Amino acid sequence: MSADTAGTTLSSARIGVITFPGTLDDRDAARAVRLAGGEPVSLFHADGDLQGVDAVVLPGGFSYGDYLRAGAISRFAPAMDAVVDAARGGMPVLGICNGFQVLTEAHLLPGSMVKNDHLHFVCREQILSVENAGTAWTNRYTTGQQITIPLKNQDGQFVADERTLDELEGEGRVAFRYVGTNPNGSRRDIAGISNAAGNVVGLMPHPEHAVEAGFGPDSADGRRAGTDGLGFFTSVLASLVHA
């Protein structure tokens, strides 16, 4: 089934995008859902009602100014209580950048992010290798496939103790690894991980910024032509149909 067919057959799937104070990329995430063929639903951090959505995206940004720790305050938002419950019940949840930080603070994913090892904000087009194409958000990729999507963060260094890292590797829960260069000092080049069930995925790079030709990273097809991020959103639509 092509991505196009997915779009026409799955348009009833409703994907929530939560806005926290300081979220930046909620509109891009909603647009990515729409371009993939889903129906984006705007959700607000202070509202514990997820409005019956089929999946949730926690978008990037600097919620609460990254004060205290990135994602630390958002994790206690009423909407997050609902997300934690739903995620434990199997609902697909994707955390991008700040959203990934929120997922670790909420203990839906292990480890944490600290300041980049070089201390600078980094913004670049980043090559990733898809390490696990079996999750709710990666099933439209193939394991080992390389994709290019933007990366932009300051607190992007993924850290966890060795035992947790070994566990993640052993259970196939490293979803993405940085290729070519490790942009922030992340342990074992890890760019994204999943929970054991594969319905919760978090990563630092931004798939929602690489979903439409003309507005994505440079690719073999031309300048700004890269749409490698679209697969995240077609993946979740496909996983909802098969659920």
Next chain:
Amino acid sequence: MGRVVVEVMPKPEILDPQGKAVVGALPRLGFTQFSGVRQGKRFELEVDGEVTPEVLEAARQAAGTLLSNPVIEDVVRVADASEESTEVSA
């Protein structure tokens, strides 16, 4: 008015990039005595009344849930600091 101080430090095994940057800057100012720096956080929690054992216990719980992330940080001190001066003695 009472005050509880909570101090949080990055875990020893976590690389502290901020501390590393600071230790790199010190010798440039002539401070060559310091071979390492780790940078942590100090919270001052104000209470309207006395710092009771219950208040301290609540502060410990807040320290463990919101004020620190046990994956990367240790709470190294939770203490009644009502008598402590906020002025730094020279």
